[in-house]
Amino acid sequence: MKLLPFGCLIAALAVTGCVSKSRAKAEARAAYLQGLHDAQRQLRPENQKPFVTVRGDVQRGMIEWHDQLTLSRALVAAGYRGLSTPRDIIVSRKGESFHVSPRQLLASQQDPLLEPGDVIEVMR
Secondary structure, three states, rough: OOOHHHHHHHHHHHOOOOOOHHHHHHHHHHHHHHHHHHHHHHHHOOOOOOOEEEEEOEOEEEEEEOOEEHHHHHHHHOOOOOOOOOOOEEEEEEEEEEOOOHHHHHHOOOOOOOOOOOEEEEOO
8 A cells, every 4th residue: 555645635624625614504504595596496386476485484485576575575475474683594595605693683773674575593
């Protein structure tokens, strides 16, 4: 059995890259949400209107999208059932995610417009 020199081992690690646990979780989460979005898009008939998905403690998980749909309007339409303010809200769009502060949302400081296919996660 032939052993590789130490320099080759370091070079091999540099090529494959090391990923932190939190980054790996974030990448896995983004891939999961993109897969969820793709599956929902494939199941939707072509004549059906676009929608956004709301995950968490809500009554309705699918909300019909319209051009003035904001995050706060979507949460009201979804029927948020939490007894307290959510810990975090994450909006995922086309494989990218961004956080929205529930406090800023309630204070009308941050209320982004949503796009068709967005996935909203309400974290308790």
